[in-house]
Amino acid sequence: MTQPAKISINGQEYNIADLSDAAKAQLQSLQFAKAEVQRLQAQIAIAKTAEASYQRALVDNLPK
Numbered sequence: 001m002t003q004p005a006k007i008s009i010n011g012q013e014y015n016i017a018d019l020s021d022a023a024k025a026q027l028q029s030l031q032f033a034k035a036e037v038q039r040l041q042a043q044i045a046i047a048k049t050a051e052a053s054y055q056r057a058l059v060d061n062l063p064k
Contacts, residue, residue, distance in 0.1 A: 005016045
């Protein structure tokens with residue numbers, strides 16, 4: 001038998017099924033926002049890697 005899905009908030013554990021519809025909607029929005037932050041952090045990491053590469057390439061192409 002599977003356990004009900006739970007979430008821990010401020011040290012308190014809650015069964016997701018027991019939450020109100022409004023709380024479930026807020027949880028869904030929070031999960032979406034967290035995923036978006038992770039996606040944006042990955043994009044920043046990619047941009048920083050590209051920035052460092054372009055900077056190295058620029059230095060390599062400067063007159064000696």
